[in-house]
Amino acid sequence: xxxxxxxxxxxxxxxxxxxxxxxxxxxxxxxxxxxxxxxxxxxxxxxxxxxxxxxxxxxxxxxxxxxxxxxxxxxxxxxxxxxxxxxxxxxxxxxxxxxxxxxxxxxxxxxxxxxxxxxxxxxxxxxxxxxxxxxxxxxxxxxxxxxxxxxxxxxxxxxxxxxxxxxxxxxxxxxxxxxxxxxxxxxxxxxxxxxxxxxxxxxxxxxxxxxxxxxxxxxxxxxxxxxxxxxxxxxxxxxxxxxxxxxxxx
Numbered sequence: 001x002x003x004x005x006x007x008x009x010x011x012x013x014x015x016x017x018x019x020x021x022x023x024x025x026x027x028x029x030x031x032x033x034x035x036x037x038x039x040x041x042x043x044x045x046x047x048x049x050x051x052x053x054x055x056x057x058x059x060x061x062x063x064x065x066x067x068x069x070x071x072x073x074x075x076x077x078x079x080x081x082x083x084x085x086x087x088x089x090x091x092x093x094x095x096x097x098x099x100x101x102x103x104x105x106x107x108x109x110x111x112x113x114x115x116x117x118x119x120x121x122x123x124x125x126x127x128x129x130x131x132x133x134x135x136x137x138x139x140x141x142x143x144x145x146x147x148x149x150x151x152x153x154x155x156x157x158x159x160x161x162x163x164x165x166x167x168x169x170x171x172x173x174x175x176x177x178x179x180x181x182x183x184x185x186x187x188x189x190x191x192x193x194x195x196x197x198x199x200x201x202x203x204x205x206x207x208x209x210x211x212x213x214x215x216x217x218x219x220x221x222x223x224x225x226x227x228x229x230x231x232x233x234x235x236x237x238x239x240x241x242x243x244x245x246x247x248x249x250x
Contacts, residue, residue: 004037004059004239004246009093010044011066027064027111030222034232035060035239042097044089051096059249060107060242061097063114065220066090069182070116075125083128083182095121105211107241109234115205115216116182122207124188129181141179151223153177157203163194164206164215168237174230176219178203183218191216213241 008028010021021043031039039062042054055061068087072079074095079086094114098121101108110118116126141150155178161171174195184202187193194215195204207214215238221231 004035004242005057006031006035006037006039006060006062006242007042007054007058007097008039008062008064009042009090009097011064011068012044012087012089023064027062027222030225030235031062034222034225034235035242037239037242042093044087044093046089046092049093049096051093051100055097055100055104055106058106059246060109060238061101062238063094063098063108063110063117063216064222065112065114068113069128070113070120070126072126072128075120075185077125091117098122102207102210102214105245107213107238107245108207108210108215109213109238110216111222112180112218112220115218116184118207118216119184119188119191119205122188122190124191125185126182127185150179151177151220153224153228155197155219157195157197157219159195159204160193163192163204164213165194165204165217165234168233169230176203176217176221176230177223178219180218212245213238 008023010023013020013022023041028039031037068085069083071086071091094117098118153175155176156173157176158173159166159169159171190208191205192208193202194206197203203218205216221234225231225235
């Protein structure tokens with residue numbers, strides 16, 4: 001029996017004069033190792049993607065993190081160099097994927113930039129440079145030389161009782177690796193807050209009334225999916241939803 005397929009929208013990069021559509025290996029590996037599915041990368045295009053045709057062929061969608069930020073123009077603010085860099089093609093691709101994935105009831109997992117895309121696509125806003133606010137914790141990645149050190153599990157978040165994620169991880173405090181300088185500002189009307197950091201930063205959401213698994217997390221479960229129980233459980237739940245969707249449409 002063929003494995004389910006999970007689509008990951010690409011970032012755009014210019015390398016040595018070539019225009020690339022790419023996603024970090026840690027996300028592809030997490031799909032393969034954490035869900036047992038096959039990953040495909042969707043090109044990031046301002047226009048030209050037939051999102052419906054893509055969704056006809058996949059069983060899940062995962063939105064990855066990125067070094068780029070969602071354009072503030074998409075939530076009513078001006079772009080500034082300080083809030084960049086931006087990737088308008090990624091925005092255009094992800095936003096259409098998000099809306100149509102939710103409408104169809106295809107399982108969705110949104111990570112880091114992905115949770116911010118999810119919030120803006122459904123009508124919310126983002127807060128920038130959150131570490132500068134009074135009483136805010138510094139959520140940015142540690143200034144260390146190794147990638148493992150950057151993604152170290154170091155921050156507590158509190159999962160709300162009765163939430164979607166609580167059914168997977170349990171309610172109460174869990175330790176995560178949250179690396180970001182932007183976060184959800186005004187929560188979209190269609191999103192329920194599932195977990196918060198000690199300083200009140202929204203760290204996880206779910207889509208209200210979703211037909212299927214539709215969750216966003218600000219932290220990075222993909223990085224330690226093979227060794228951290230919290231990360232593995234989240235991907236396992238996503239993978240089970242993807243497998244069930246694939247079985248139902250065969």
